[in-house]
Structures are given as structure tokens and as C-alpha cells.
Amino acid sequence: MSNSTPATIEDVARIAEVSIATVSRAIHMPEKVANSTRLKVNQAIAITGYTTNAMARSLRLGRSNMILVVAPDIGDPNFSNILVGLENEARAHGYGILIGHTQNDAQRGLEYLKFFNSNQAAGLILFTGILPFGHQSMTARLPPSVGVFEPVFNGGIPYVGVDDTEGARKAVDLLLAEGHRKIAFIGDSRTRLAYTRRRMGYDAGLDAAGVPPDTRIVLEGDGTIESGRHAVEQLFMRDTLPTAFMCVNDQTAIGVMVGLGARGYDIPRDFSVTGFDDVPQAVFISPSLTTIRQPRTAIGKQAMALLLELLSDGQPAETEILLRPDLVVRNSVSAPSRNWLRR
């Protein structure tokens, strides 16, 4: 019962008066064991409260049923919903999940890599655009892995995300439809594929509308709130003001709104702003943010499904799965009329 040391398979075997092999079979291949014996074993398990020692099992089997999810920043507002999708799908297939937090520290990433040498985890879900393992990854074998949200830079790792170009196109089309012609694009780092792709949507939208591109109102940043605020300052300094700000993500958009608010402007009366991601806060800031929604739970589900496929087949079915992002219209966009007049 409530013993000091957990029951082992031998305890169960002794009580059920069978061998440990039979106990193991009763658990994992119940059809291979006589009804009467199975009953005895189940009773013994109930009495002892036995649960198989996962370490011993993995050690013997050379595999585990845990999936490791590695994220550089657990506080990322996108993280938790994706996680739910990942978890539900994993559970449905008998896998459990563990979360590792690297804080963008390669050393920590490396520690988690050891998990795979020990068979403590069977597969890897990566939330980061680059492998978190530094150079060692070259010599070490990579476990079966799937990237989420953004492609993984330096490995041939399949990933699940959203069609960034299409999403960005939806945002720019909305702004164009409202009548905006001077639309700034506030990006993060040019090295990120998401940036490149969203920028492509922006460029294509302008082009289709016959609006000539204006690189003076295309800025880079680092995707943080602070970076959005900074972009606003830059544009005011240069005196090249747009009528709308299309931002590479919601954090940047929030920063832009804070920056404009600090200068006394009203959104959407004076300027329109769009984001990308639809983080939970997007509803609660004021005005609420018009943005592009990432179907997070679905992304998580797909990513896990892909990984499980990888684990059983060994071959990646496809190397990139892009889901459809939706435009979420809220209150940060309106027609630019008054702006036009003022300037």
C-alpha cells in the first residue's frame, strides 16, 4: 500500500503467484494471457498500487513515450495555446509531453539534447527558428524533430506554421480597401523567414493595388513592444509619416500604438494599425487590435501529428505545413480621411 518504496513488478508477481514475465504480458499484451491470470494480476496491481517504472522500461526498450517541447521563451503569449494543441494530440496517441525552457541559452539547449541519448524523450518540438544546440548539433544525431511557428534555420526539419504571405496580404488589402496609400511596414529581423514572407505579402498587396513601394516607411526592429515604439519615433524624426502601420507582429503593433498614444494621437482616427498573431492581449488593449490570427491550437495539433508520423515512419511526410491565417477585424483600423486633410 502506502509503502516507503514503490512497488515493483516482482511484488505484483509474488502476490498474483505468477512470474514477472506474465505480469509484463498481462499489462502490455493482455490477449496473450489467460483470463483467470489476467484477473489475478490486475488485482495484485490494484493492491500494490504498482505503476511501471518508466526509466527501467525506456532503458530496456531503447525508447520512451515522452515528447520534449523546447521553447526559448515560455512567456511568449503565443506559446500556451499551441501547447494545448500539442498536448491533446500527444495524449491521444499515448505520448506525454515535457517542456524545456532554454532562455535562448545554447548551453541549456545542449542539456536537453542529452535527453535523447538517454531515451528520456522520443521526439522534439522546437519553438525556435534556430537549433538551440550550438555547434555540437553538427556531430550529434538529431532526434526526430518538428518546428512550430517558424521554420528551423539550420536543419532539414519539417515545420508547421501559417501562410505568412497570405496573412500579410489580407492585412494590407484591408488597409488599401479603407483607402490608405501610405502604409508603413514595421518588421523585425530580416534574417527571420516570417519577416521575409510577411514582407512579401505587403509588397504584393501594394503592387496589385498599383501603389508604388516607399522604402522610407519600411523599418526593421526586433519584434518587441519597445521596438514598435521606437519605429514610431524614427518616422516622426524623419518626417515621413504614413497613414497606417502594418506591423510584423502584435507586440510591435502594441508598441506602435503606445508610441502614437504618447504623442497624443488617437487610433484609429489619426492612424490605423494592424498586427499579426492575435495574442490574447489584442482584445484588451484600446483600441482593440485588428490583426491576423494564428490558429494556434490547430498548429500545435498538426505539429504533433507530424512528429508522431515521423516517429513511426521515420520519413517526414511533408516538409512544410502551412495553415490558413484569418483576418480579425477590431477597432484599430479606419479610413485615413482626416489624416489626409491634416497633412
Added chain:
Amino acid sequence: MSNSTPATIEDVARIAEVSIATVSRAIHMPEKVANSTRLKVNQAIAITGYTTNAMARSLRLGRSNMILVVAPDIGDPNFSNILVGLENEARAHGYGILIGHTQNDAQRGLEYLKFFNSNQAAGLILFTGILPFGHQSMTARLPPSVGVFEPVFNGGIPYVGVDDTEGARKAVDLLLAEGHRKIAFIGDSRTRLAYTRRRMGYDAGLDAAGVPPDTRIVLEGDGTIESGRHAVEQLFMRDTLPTAFMCVNDQTAIGVMVGLGARGYDIPRDFSVTGFDDVPQAVFISPSLTTIRQPRTAIGKQAMALLLELLSDGQPAETEILLRPDLVVRNSVSAPSRNWLRR
């Protein structure tokens, strides 16, 4: 090198031309092995890329150096900073940490409990006010555990948090100092100790100022944004309006602000609002929220320190560690003058 199966201690032993026992000693008790041999072993380890199999090690040792952190909701804005404190402290003592997500599902909690039967983790950090293990916890042995943020209801588990009463007192004192006399208290569930304690601070503050308590403006909820919004509606329906809202947490406060905003009121001109926690959003909503800061990183650090102590000594040094919460003054509080006139 880049072999298909990870190197074992035997591979290292063969290359270094020693026994596996010597390899193990060279790693864990380097002073017990001759300099020359240690050198050979280290070279062999470098060649093979050997890393010890954590499962085999834990199986043999009957303990691991992983700490499991179980949280019901990883999206909780309080979570990630605490986690950083936990991680840093753990790492400094040679422990790694793993995160389990229960989504408030006892079944999932139970799965993580199996971790301890398998020695996959040595200790437990709990982010939830009740044990996530359902009734089984009665029969099963609990691993060494520490609660974070709120006391754990049904176990004699030590915990690290903040002095809720003192924090609440600071908030109510600020409001009183600004001249408010009709101060609503918007709580979550009466079953939560944090509620009780913050309420105590509220009551004590009013009492010290000679303001008679008015239960008509003390409401309960569930601590969500929606719940704050709902509280505002209730007060308007009953026509028992306060001049200030003191909220049990920031989520509720944000909800209150949204609710007041929706009715066209300006904060802090028409009503003052305070929160508790200082979640990251508190800075970015407008107006920015005056609230009580939880020293999150410090809480995490202390909790892990306590757990590590538990692991080595077996005895909890103290059963409750309360850190000092600080008032963070922002822009959601002002004097009530105009309100008074209007009503």
C-alpha cells in the same frame, strides 16, 4: 562520432583501455583515478561524444537530478518569471527542471506523479492551490514538494509566496490617502487563501482609517478578466457605486477597466482602480495599472532553494516563506473629487 547509436560507457572504456568502473570513477570521482588514466578517459569521451545515460544512472542510483514543475496553466502571466527564478537556482545546484502542464485535469496530474515512482524527478514544485492528483494522493507517497505563489490546500507542503495582507494594505492605504472612502473590493473565490488574506488587508486598512465597511461593494468572482467586467455590471445594476475598485488581481482589474471603459467612463478621472500581481500587461493597458508587485524571480529562487534543502535534509526548514510585495504606482489612481460631485 556521428554514429547511429549513442556511445556507452563501454565504448569509452574500450578506447581508453580501462574498465568501465574506471571510466565511471574518472567522471564522478576524478580524484580517485590516476592523472594519466583520467587523461586517456577524457580523450576517449571526446572521441566518442559520450554522455551518460541519465535513465540508467537514475535507475541505478534510485534518484535523479531533475525537478518537476507542475502548473495548471502555463499561459498565466505570472508563470514565466517565476520559472526563471526556479531555473536559475536549480541549475546553480546541478539540477535541471522539467515543466508539466495539467490544464487543471487530475488525470494529467496523476501521470506526472508516476514520474516519482520512476525516479524521473526528485522533487516537485506546485503552482496550484490544490494537489493535482485527485484522491490517489492519499494512498501514494508524495515526493518532496514546495508550493509556489499560493499555499497548497490539502498537504502539509511548505510554500513560498508574498505577504498578501501587507500588499493589500498598501493598495487600500493609497486609495484612502487619495481621499477615497467608498472603495469596492472585487475578489475571486472565498476558498482561496490569497483572497482571504488580501481581504484582510482591505478590511484592516478601512478600519484603521475609520471607514465603516460596506459589504454591498464587496464582490466575489473567479479572478478572470471577464469576472472583473461582470463585477462592474453588478455594481451599476445595484446602483451602489464606489469611487475606487480595489481588485484581488490584475486580471480582474483589467476587466474592471474594460467594463468601465465600455460604459464611457475615464480612468482615473471618474474611477480609480488597483490590481495585484503586476503582470506584464499592467504597463501597456491604458491607463497603466497601479498595482502590487509580486517579486516573481525572487519567489522562484526561494522556492527552489527550499526544495533543494528539503531534498538534502528531508526536513522542511520552514513551512511558509512570505516575501514583501511592493506598491507600483502608475496611472489608474487619482483623487475622487469629481466623482463625489457628480453623485
Added chain:
DNA sequence: ATGAGTGATGTAAAGGTTTACATAAAGGTC
């Protein structure tokens, strides 16, 4: 030269599983 002590290394058992193989009993066929 002997014996005790010291230091470095090797041998083998143990930790809790799973499973190939061996064994045994029972059932079916002629």
C-alpha cells in the same frame, strides 16, 4: 625481508523492465 598500509584498477552484482526462447499442458487428428 616481512608485514602493513596505500593507491589504482578490475570484477561483478544490482536496479526494474521486456522478450526471445524453452517448457509444459492441453486440444485435435488420424
Added chain:
DNA sequence: GACCTTTATGTAAACCTTTACATCACTCAT
């Protein structure tokens, strides 16, 4: 009744470590 098949169970090896104990070769004191 002898033989083959099927079904149920047991035996023992393997997974990779750590470490108590044994062994061996020294050094040093007597």
C-alpha cells in the same frame, strides 16, 4: 495412442550505470 499444433507460462539475458569488494603493485617502517 502417437503426433502435431496451439496456448499459457516461466527462465534468463539484455538495456547502461554505479559501487562494494577484491586484487594487485607499490612504499615504508620495522
